Amino acid sequence: MPGIPRVRRNRIILILIVMVCVTMITVYAREGDNGPLHKIQGFFTDIITPFTSALAKIFRPIKDGVMNVIHLPSLLQEKRELERQVVSLRRESLETKELRAELDKLKALLRWSEGSPYKETVGAEIVAQSPDNWRRLMIVNKGSSHGVKKYMSVVTDSGLVGRIISVGSRSSVVQLITDAQSAVGGRNSRTRETGILEGRNESTLRFIPMSEEAVFEVGDMIVTSGLGGSCPPGIPVGRVTEVRKRGRGLTRLVIVKPFVQFSRLDKVLIIITPEPESAILKEAQ
Amino acid sequence: MSRRRKIAIGLAMLISYLLQLSLFPELKISGVQPDLMLVIAAVVAIQDGPVEGCIVGFIGGLAFDLTGSQVVGVGAFSRAATAFILGVFKDMFVTYTVLLPFVLVFFGGLVEQLLYHGGLTVLGSEVLAPLNVKHLFTVAFYDSIVILVFFPIIKKFKGSDSADQLGAVRTGM
Numbered sequence: 001m002p003g004i005p006r007v008r009r010n011r012i013i014l015i016l017i018v019m020v021c022v023t024m025i026t027v028y029a030r031e032g033d034n035g036p037l038h039k040i041q042g043f044f045t046d047i048i049t050p051f052t053s054a055l056a057k058i059f060r061p062i063k064d065g066v067m068n069v070i071h072l073p074s075l076l077q078e079k080r081e082l083e084r085q086v087v088s089l090r091r092e093s094l095e096t097k098e099l100r101a102e103l104d105k106l107k108a109l110l111r112w113s114e115g116s117p118y119k120e121t122v123g124a125e126i127v128a129q130s131p132d133n134w135r136r137l138m139i140v141n142k143g144s145s146h147g148v149k150k151y152m153s154v155v156t157d158s159g160l161v162g163r164i165i166s167v168g169s170r171s172s173v174v175q176l177i178t179d180a181q182s183a184v185g186g187r188n189s190r191t192r193e194t195g196i197l198e199g200r201n202e203s204t205l206r207f208i209p210m211s212e213e214a215v216f217e218v219g220d221m222i223v224t225s226g227l228g229g230s231c232p233p234g235i236p237v238g239r240v241t242e243v244r245k246r247g248r249g250l251t252r253l254v255i256v257k258p259f260v261q262f263s264r265l266d267k268v269l270i271i272i273t274p275e276p277e278s279a280i281l282k283e284a285q
Numbered sequence: 286m287s288r289r290r291k292i293a294i295g296l297a298m299l300i301s302y303l304l305q306l307s308l309f310p311e312l313k314i315s316g317v318q319p320d321l322m323l324v325i326a327a328v329v330a331i332q333d334g335p336v337e338g339c340i341v342g343f344i345g346g347l348a349f350d351l352t353g354s355q356v357v358g359v360g361a362f363s364r365a366a367t368a369f370i371l372g373v374f375k376d377m378f379v380t381y382t383v384l385l386p387f388v389l390v391f392f393g394g395l396v397e398q399l400l401y402h403g404g405l406t407v408l409g410s411e412v413l414a415p416l417n418v419k420h421l422f423t424v425a426f427y428d429s430i431v432i433l434v435f436f437p438i439i440k441k442f443k444g445s446d447s448a449d450q451l452g453a454v455r456t457g458m
Contacts, residue, residue, distance in 0.1 A: 010336040017343050017365050024350075024358030029408055037357050044351035048306065055307035063311040129310030131349050133317050133424050134402060139306075139353070166354040173354045180415070201417075202316070263311070 042168035049141055049171045053127040121269040122146050136179035136201060143168045151230050151276040154268050159236035159259035160224060161268050176262060185227035186237055191215055194225045197237060207254040216243045216254050230276045286333055297325055302348050319427040323397050326368035327390045328439045335372025342368035356408055363400035367393045390432040394425030
């Protein structure tokens with residue numbers, strides 16, 4: 001802005017910045033998911049995805065190197081633990097062979113009785129993680145052009161990772177189950193008690209049982225209940241590591257360690273069918 | 286601000302943006318990562334002035350707002366406002382020491398997170414994790430460590446046309 005005094009120019013710039021911010025916040029808060037700012041956001045994410053994807057590959061050896069150095073002391077302890085587990089697993093392996101034959105028969109019966117719905121999935125690669133310290137989000141390189149829709153579940157062979165909360169044409173944002181905003185219906189696979197699994201922005205989850213009389217033990221496996229309609233039932237989530245009794249008759253607090261190791265994630269599966277009920281309802285509206 | 290310096294800051298912002306999305310989330314310490322864009326905005330605010338820092342903070346914050354699903358404008362505002370405050374605060378110090386950017390960015394890190402968290406909470410559209418003081422201080426500390434790396438690098442590109450009071454003092458950085 002030539003010809004304008006510096007002080008006045010600075011004042012104009014400051015006012016402009018504040019006005020632009022306020023306008024953007026207002027427009028974003030009032031518009032729907034298909035509003036212009038949401039579209040720009042999706043478009044922007046699509047543009048940077050190839051770059052971050054390439055950089056993630058370049059930086060992987062550096063990351064692995066740093067992580068190895070950091071984890072060196074625990075590796076020795078892990079080695080001893082693994083040796084102990086090998087002995088135990090060899091013994092269990094013999095028992096498992098017998099049980100597997102029985103399980104195959106039961107599975108065949110179960111499929112026949114339930115007519116198990118075919119779950120279509122799409123593989124995706126994690127290309128970026130949230131730069132935000134208050135959220136646990138990841139960006140994957142699959143979007144609406146691959147059939148991905150909002151609220152679809154994201155899994156790995158270990159268990160539930162999270163769900164899609166924002167979809168671009170070639171990328172999507174995944175909200176991890178550890179995110180403080182995440183809440184998923186869960187079930188104790190041993191006792192069949194249901195509850196809600198909440199993220200805490202930490203490495204563990206909080207399971208809030210529906211019933212105060214529910215019995216939980218350390219080691220119990222938690223799977224998705226399917227209640228709430230966002231996640232298909234039966235997806236493994238984690239194992240109970242701690243059971244706390246809150247005072248004044250409040251609901252018992254159960255801490256669950258997820259099966260998925262989020263720091264080592266690079267590839268995930270997005271469950272396309274069955275579609276989450278919330279997405280179907282939204283489309284119907 | 287010289288053309289060479291503008292290019293250097295632009296490049297630093299671009300590299301930081303890509304690093305922030307690809308490398309730093311993998312190198313979290315105590316579950317947090319530094320806010321590189323705030324650090325660059327703070328460096329510019331300290332070395333060039335509050336308005337220049339404010340512009341850099343705005344552009345950097347907007348870039349992050351557009352990546353993900355957060356409300357667009359909140360991150361831009363929080364970083365721009367913080368850089369401006371830091372630039373104004375810097376002018377209040379008569380003497381300059383190596384510790385000044387460290388202390389200013391630590392303070393800026395706290396302010397930025399409170400603005401960002403507070404902004405989103407007030408808007409109510411994004412329910413974030415509860416404000417955690419330990420988390421808050423760790424991020425601010427991490428930011429202030431990172432500025433010790435960025436500060437001398439960006440200062441190297443400070444042209445002779447912008448010899449302000451900072452250039453006149455003996456900094457040792």
